[in-house]
Amino acid sequence: MPLxxxxxxxxxxxxxxxxxxxxxxxxxxxxxxxxxxxxxRQEVLPAQEEMLCELSRPEAVMEQLKKHLKNHSLAINGIACFDCESMMLAAYLARELNLSYHSLQTIKACRDKSVTRSLWQQNGIETPRAQRIASAPAAMAFLAQMEGPCVLKPVEGSGSERVYRCDTALACETAWYTICSLQKQTDVIMETFVEGNEYSCDFLMTPQGARPIRFTRKIHSPIPVFGTIMAYELVNFPRGNISPKNFERLLTKAARVLGIKRGICMLDFIVTETGASLLEMTPRPGGDCLPWLIEKGMNLDILALNITLAAQPAFKFQPSRRFSSLVGLRIHGHRTGILKAIDTSRLMPDNRVREVYIKHKPGHMIQLPPKNYDSWNLGHILFKPSPLISCEHQCLHLLSLLNIDICHGKTPPNGGTRQPPKKSQRTMEI
Known part of the structure; x- marks a missing residue:
């Protein structure tokens, strides 16, 4: 039988x-x-489409994969990964199968923020001053040394999960204990807080260099979870003291320093008075509502493109940033409980709305940060903003038109589903 x-x-x-x-x-x-x-899950997939296993043991996954491929006459001709927590496993499998993907060293450099910061600083790339902190007193000492607000975050993580701005010693102590209570290690990353407008971009990295695919301005939420992104606004290029050519050079240098040679990657950065301060680079496309926003606003299916590049690394693609001005607005659960219904009847008649995506069905169990950053993300709204009103105000107005019914309880109502306990994962999040 052919493979x-x-x-x-x-x-x-x-x-x-x-x-x-x-x-x-x-x-x-x-x-x-x-x-x-x-x-x-909508359905259990056939063995030709899915292999279920414990992902924490790469060698065991590889052994099970060999048997699975043999038993079902399958062969692997490419590796793709859209989840930060699984990139190390993807790199391991790619190495064992002799397939194109980022190296284990590159994934480690990108996943460990202390390594990322160190490599960038050594190569003259502007990034917040950072230090690996292993105790609450050390966090308080770093704050005193910097004489200004600081940010605490996990050594490994994605998006804005468990990220805290600290202006006082007490805030540092609280943030350190909160982060460490949700992870096995006691180390956290502490860095200086950088003033400016925050952006993210997807870019295509090739041996010739980096080419931006899209730029989005991050609109922060007014809710008291620091770092929570309420929405993403598609923009042509960030406003500030930086040119497109210089930014491409910076992208190329920053990616090469981390060992990234080819593929679609994502960068978070802050535009400051003097240029751009880089925060995080991840060798995968941006997640959360961004793929929908890019497809609707730029007529580009970035997820399908990433799959194509997995099997055809040399696939020729010339990024074009022609776009329609759209905003991707995230829908968050407002309290812990069981999702009963999301009523969009007042939202849909608004002529700005282009698309509404509801991620979870009734019966979904919602937990709030910092316990879980996936379960409270309920979907998104894509809308074309009016130029006469700030995007921030329009986001809040559109969210006010939603009626999210969440009931108390620990077990879902009849017919509902409940997610099994698991650690917080990237939630299609940037």
Whole structure:
């Protein structure tokens, strides 16, 4: 029997599995954490499309994958990963299968923020001054030394999960204990707080250099969870003291320093008075509502493109930043409980609204940060903003038109589903 070639998608969330299957029917083999098949899954996939296993042991995953491929006459011709926590496993499998993907060293450099900061600083790339902190007193000492606000965050993480701005010694102590209570290690990253407007971008890295694909301005939420992004606004280029050519050079240098040679990557950065201060670079496309925003606003399916590049690394693609001005507005649960319903009847008649995506079904269990950053993300709204009103005010107005019904309780109502306990994952988040 001839082998059926598949692109392996390593570790992802149920909503992405459903989404990617539609984009590349019968082309993918999902390597999925056991337990997710019992959560918000529409269906259990056949063995030709999914291998369920414990993802924490790479060698065991590789052995199980060899048997799975043999038993079902499959072969892997590419590796893709959309989940930060699974990139190390993806790099390991790619190495063992002799497939194109980022090296283990590159993934380590990107995942460990202290390594990222050190490499960038050594190479003259502007980034916040940072230090690895292993105790609350050390955090308080760093704050005193910097004489200004600081930010505490996990050594490894993604998006804005468990990120805290600290202006006082007490805030430092509280943030350190909060972060460490949700992880096995006692180390956190502490860095200086940088003033400016925050942006993110996706870019294509090739041996010739980096080319930006999209830019979005981050609109921060007024809710008291520091770092929470309320919305993303598609923009042509960040406003500030930086030129497109200089930014491309900076992108190329920053990626090469981390060992990134090829692929679609994401960068978070702050535009300051003097240029750009880089925060985080991740060798995957931006998640959360960004793929929908890019597809609607730029007519570009960045997830499908990433799958194509997994099997055809030398695929020729020339990024074009022509776009329609749109905003991706995130929908968050307002309290812990069980999702009963999301009523969009007052929202849909608004002529600014282009698309509403509800991520979870009734019965979904919501937990608030810092316990879980995935479960409270309920979906998004894509809208075309009016030029006469600030995006921030329009976001708050549109959210006010939603009625999110969350009931108390620990067990879902009849017919509902409840997610199994798991650590917080990237929630399609940037």
């Amino acid at each position: 059926c070639h598949k692109i392996a998608v390593v570790g992802t969330t149920p909503d992405y599995i459903d989404l990617l299957r539609k984009k590349a029917p019968e082309q993918l083999l999902f390597i999925t954490q056991t337990g997710l098949e019992k959560s918000d």
